[in-house]
Amino acid sequence: QKEVEQNSGPLSVPEGAIASLNCTYSDRGSQSFFWYRQYSGKSPELIMSIYSNGDKEDGRFTAQLNKASQYVSLLIRDSQPSDSATYLCAVNMFVPKTSYDKVIFGPGTSLSVIP
Amino acid sequence: EPEVTQTPSHQVTQMGQEVILRCVPISNHLYFYWYRQILGQKVEFLVSFYNNEISEKSEIFDDQFSVERPDGSNFTLKIRSTKLEDSAMYFCASRDGVPYEQYFGPGTRLTVT
Numbered sequence: 001q002k003e004v005e006q007n008s009g010p011l012s013v014p015e016g017a018i019a020s021l022n023c024t025y026s027d028r029g030s031q032s033f034f035w036y037r038q039y040s041g042k043s044p045e046l047i048m049s050i051y052s053n054g055d056k057e058d059g060r061f062t063a064q065l066n067k068a069s070q071y072v073s074l075l076i077r078d079s080q081p082s083d084s085a086t087y088l089c090a091v092n093m094f095v096p097k098t099s100y101d102k103v104i105f106g107p108g109t110s111l112s113v114i115p
Numbered sequence: 116e117p118e119v120t121q122t123p124s125h126q127v128t129q130m131g132q133e134v135i136l137r138c139v140p141i142s143n144h145l146y147f148y149w150y151r152q153i154l155g156q157k158v159e160f161l162v163s164f165y166n167n168e169i170s171e172k173s174e175i176f177d178d179q180f181s182v183e184r185p186d187g188s189n190f191t192l193k194i195r196s197t198k199l200e201d202s203a204m205y206f207c208a209s210r211d212g213v214p215y216e217q218y219f220g221p222g223t224r225l226t227v228t
Binding site: 032034036042043044045046049051088090092095098099100101102103104105106107108 | 146148150156157158159160163165170171173204206208212214215216217218219220221222
């Protein structure tokens, strides 16, 4: 069973629109969730983290978490051409009873914002 | 703003050779990681390191791989005998205790010929 799944896309939205990116995960015990942005040939760049059910907003970005449904999403408002990148959903998994963790990444969703 | 740095940015090596990839994590961070990304594929966890020892490793991280923190600032990944399939981007990451956000370096592109 795949651990973190995302729609691979590509997702195309016009400039100024809302882009919606979705992610599901398999480990019901996961507590920490992240969205990274990755431009082609570059490293993952952390844009959002979310730990509690509900919404978390940061500028044009809103992350949503529903642990019961094992679902995380990212909304990008007023999309800009510079937002064109691959968005990686990532879930933190801990070794039980330790602080040792690893981040499991989804395959990423490619977003293209059309001017 | 503090950042993770990695050297070299690109390493070309012949199959069977040893390579060492270097990372300088963010200075006050306690947990260190290596990930790899084969071209066109997802980012994969290799190993985590805390308190001078490996805390977890993936099945990819076999006996050909090793990690070391030789001093207070550097964190290295060694591949003893490289294979063609080791060609990938290798990312180092680090984090503080809490929160659990990992920050990635720019990566080293390893090309094995």
